[in-house]
Amino acid sequence: MESKLIAAKSEPLWNTNNKVISIVCGLVILLFALPLFGLNSFYLHLFIMIFMHAVMAQSWNVIAGFSGQISLGHGAFFGIGAYATSFFYMQYGITPWISIFFGMFISAIFAVLIGIPMLRLSGHYFAIATLLIGISFQVVFQRWDLVGAASGLWVTMTPEDSWIALQFHSSKVPYYYVFLIFFLITFFVVWLLSRSKLGYKLRAVRDDPQAALSLCINVSNYKIIAYVISAMIMAPMGSLFAQYILIIDPDRVFNIEISIIVLLITVLGGIGNVWGPIIGASILIPISEYSRIYLGGTGGAVDLIFYGLILMIICIFRPNGLISFIPKDILERKKQR
Amino acid sequence: MTSEIILQALVTGLMMGLIYALIAAGLSLIFGLMEIVNFAHGEHLMLSMFSSFWLWSLFGLDPLFSIPITILLLAFCGILTHYFLIRYILKAKMLIQICATFGLSIFIRSIAQLLWTPDFRNVDKPILEGRIEVGSVFIGQPQLYASLVCLLAFIGLYLFVTKTETGLALQATAQDRHAAEVLGIPSNKMFAIGWAIGLGCVGVAGGMMANYFFIFTDVGINFALFAFVAVALGGFGSIIGCLYAGIIIGLVESLGGLLIDPSFKLLYVFVIYLLVVIYKPQGLFGRY
Numbered sequence: 001m002e003s004k005l006i007a008a009k010s011e012p013l014w015n016t017n018n019k020v021i022s023i024v025c026g027l028v029i030l031l032f033a034l035p036l037f038g039l040n041s042f043y044l045h046l047f048i049m050i051f052m053h054a055v056m057a058q059s060w061n062v063i064a065g066f067s068g069q070i071s072l073g074h075g076a077f078f079g080i081g082a083y084a085t086s087f088f089y090m091q092y093g094i095t096p097w098i099s100i101f102f103g104m105f106i107s108a109i110f111a112v113l114i115g116i117p118m119l120r121l122s123g124h125y126f127a128i129a130t131l132l133i134g135i136s137f138q139v140v141f142q143r144w145d146l147v148g149a150a151s152g153l154w155v156t157m158t159p160e161d162s163w164i165a166l167q168f169h170s171s172k173v174p175y176y177y178v179f180l181i182f183f184l185i186t187f188f189v190v191w192l193l194s195r196s197k198l199g200y201k202l203r204a205v206r207d208d209p210q211a212a213l214s215l216c217i218n219v220s221n222y223k224i225i226a227y228v229i230s231a232m233i234m235a236p237m238g239s240l241f242a243q244y245i246l247i248i249d250p251d252r253v254f255n256i257e258i259s260i261i262v263l264l265i266t267v268l269g270g271i272g273n274v275w276g277p278i279i280g281a282s283i284l285i286p287i288s289e290y291s292r293i294y295l296g297g298t299g300g301a302v303d304l305i306f307y308g309l310i311l312m313i314i315c316i317f318r319p320n321g322l323i324s325f326i327p328k329d330i331l332e333r334k335k336q337r
Numbered sequence: 338m339t340s341e342i343i344l345q346a347l348v349t350g351l352m353m354g355l356i357y358a359l360i361a362a363g364l365s366l367i368f369g370l371m372e373i374v375n376f377a378h379g380e381h382l383m384l385s386m387f388s389s390f391w392l393w394s395l396f397g398l399d400p401l402f403s404i405p406i407t408i409l410l411l412a413f414c415g416i417l418t419h420y421f422l423i424r425y426i427l428k429a430k431m432l433i434q435i436c437a438t439f440g441l442s443i444f445i446r447s448i449a450q451l452l453w454t455p456d457f458r459n460v461d462k463p464i465l466e467g468r469i470e471v472g473s474v475f476i477g478q479p480q481l482y483a484s485l486v487c488l489l490a491f492i493g494l495y496l497f498v499t500k501t502e503t504g505l506a507l508q509a510t511a512q513d514r515h516a517a518e519v520l521g522i523p524s525n526k527m528f529a530i531g532w533a534i535g536l537g538c539v540g541v542a543g544g545m546m547a548n549y550f551f552i553f554t555d556v557g558i559n560f561a562l563f564a565f566v567a568v569a570l571g572g573f574g575s576i577i578g579c580l581y582a583g584i585i586i587g588l589v590e591s592l593g594g595l596l597i598d599p600s601f602k603l604l605y606v607f608v609i610y611l612l613v614v615i616y617k618p619q620g621l622f623g624r625y
Contacts, residue, residue: 070435072376117615123431124374124573125614128565132607135562139603260443267436305451308444315437316425 031180035173044172048244050285051183052237056258057265057277058190059233064263065272066199067226068206069119070127073134075258077107077231079141081238082253086153089165096166096243103235111231115224138254152249155242166243175244182240186233187274193229194274202226203272257304261288264307267314270323279322284310341473346595347588348474352484354587356542359487360560361567361579362494363538369511369574370531371427373434377418377442378564379557381536383449385411385543386552390458393547399464404486404544411540415532423528449554458552465548483545490541494534495576507531511574562603563590566610572620581621585609 035044056078064070084103088094094102114133118126142150161168168174193199201222204212209219242248261284269280288303295302318324364378375381388410392403418441426437465479498504509517510527518524550556563586570585571578586606593605613620 064432068432070432072435072439117611121614121618123435125569125618127374127376127435128562128569129607129610129614131565132562132603132610135558136604136607139601143600260439263436263439271432302447302451304443304447308440308442308447311440312422312437312444315429315433315440316422319429319433 028184032177035176041172044176046286046289048172048175048179049289050281051179052241053261053265053285054277054281055183055186055237056234056262057269057281058186058274059230059237060262061266061271061274061277062190062193062233063226063230065266065276066194066202066206067223069123069223069227070263071130071227071230071259072127072263073130073132073137073256073259074230074234074262075254075256076110076130076134076137077234078238078241078258079137079250079254080107080110081235082242082248083141083147083153083238084235085239086155086242086248087147090153090156095164096239097164100236100239103239104232107231107235108228111228112224115227119223119227120220134254134256134259138250138256141250141254148249150250152247152252153242155246155248157246166240167246179240179244182236187278190233191274198222198225206272260304260307264311266321267311268321270321273321273323276321276323283322342595343592345474346591348476349480350588350591351584352476352480352587353591354584355484355487355491355580356546356583357560357563357567357586358580358583359491359494359538359542361564361571361583362491362576363535364564365568365571365574365576365579366494366498366507366538367531367535368568369576370507371423371514371528373423373426373438374565374568375535376435376438376561377445378539379559379561380442380445380449381411381414381539381557382543382560383554383557384414384445385540386547386550386556387449387453388540389544389547390460390552393460393463400460400544400547401464401482404541407544408537408540411536411543412533415534415536416529418536419529419532423532424525427528446554446557453554455554459550460547460552463548477549479545479548483542483548486545487542490538491580494538497534498576503530559603563606566606566613568620569610570613570620572622575620575622578620578622 031047034047039047056074059077060071060074063074081100081103084106085096085099088099088102089096114129118129141147147153155167157169158165158167161170161174163174166178201212201217202225204215204217205219205222212222213219238253242253265280265284266277267280268284269278270276287306291303291306314321360378360382364375367373367375385407388407389400389403392398392406393400398406422437422441426434429437463479465482468475468477469481470476498507506517506522507527507530509520509522510524510531514524517527563583567579567582567586571580571582586609589605589609590602594602597605
């Protein structure tokens, strides 16, 4: 770990494999140009969902992949974000652009409150606690009259498309760009995090807490930091999702399925790797959306059966996810020597 | 609010607590053996209740008599789980172990939803029906017998683990897998036995609960959460701790429901969990 840290310090931040840079730049330009080709709204929806789930999975990746703590109730932060924007917009007329930050702030506070007692202990305690939290939030919001209890919040519609209220009724293209920009920002931030000193410390905490402790890394503090960062990535996605569908209720935004799918995407793509969630989301979300179209009427839970099966198969045969099929030297930074 | 109502709540809580204790004991046994938390425990409970239901509905077998079959089915299910899933992830990282059993729970629940639809079912006119009145307290007969059978099964489990040779071998494997293997105890077989017994306990609890509880595909979630809390409260890996923890949870749930609001019972249990983890992280009887 020490030698890796020194290596990380000595190399400039931008020094990475040229092939990867050109591929990533090409993809980003392609993604920005995509709506110009006149995609129909289903494909736009598909891409929006991929971006959203990739960011959500990335958020889970920060806590589970980097610092090694499994959160089974990450949907709670998604719901907090969703309720924050809708509630403040409907009650006080605050634009979602500001209340996204309220959602992030509230999520961060909850992450600290949960993290302080739980993250001092081994992972099982945290996993069980987060499972309880995810369901507790759903129970509380189902009965909280101020936020519409079980019927949820129906965001007041603006008569026309509005960037201030972040509502677009005529086309999905603006949503596409909003989600795309959040997606790129998040990935850039997490990518920076993964190769920063903080990222290396988090991975040290994950791999060997005792060794990390002996190197003066305060293990529980770093776990809490990771949890807060993760919560703050999750909350804006909830906010944007609320603006996208404009009707939120506890059963939708606090659903345990959200916590399941972020876990699944990350484990499928490759846990602890920045690119894992992108790969996982771009494989799983199309499968899930198409299976919803073709198998949707047959009882509903078919895609969940596949999720469970895929999760077990991946855990048994490919614990490092699909990304382990890609040769390592493509992903790692170019050696300078 | 009279003393009778509080007494009634205490009795109800105690009866529920004994069931939680048995469910948690199975979880604790499995954790003690191989340090894997079975996140599919609630789904296994659901399977046992459905097994009881289908035996009643297809063959007219009363849940009371179908319990041995349910136990055997669940034990078999436990061996299958070990053979097809757990065997491969014994040496994996904790993260992968949690994901794998969580995946199993999603898989079982959604298969059940596909096969049996999410409808609520119940067993009509079981042999155990009605209620008895002791003083001013009403006790439902099925609940009473369920808790008594669970208590008996718990005592049986405890005697099995502490007195018989197989039980001692299980304990040895739990303490040190490799040392036990050196002494000629095959750890793989012990793990399979542990899974069979752990899920057998769930079979008893589910089979008895089928007498009076609604049977639906999501029934296990709450019970599993309470069992997790009971295991943490009693101390991971301690079986006798589960008994006390289960009773405490049952009492808190029913008193909290009576005194504050029944719809938030999950929150009271969560508060207990937080308190335990903050003040006594090793639990009441924990080894760690």
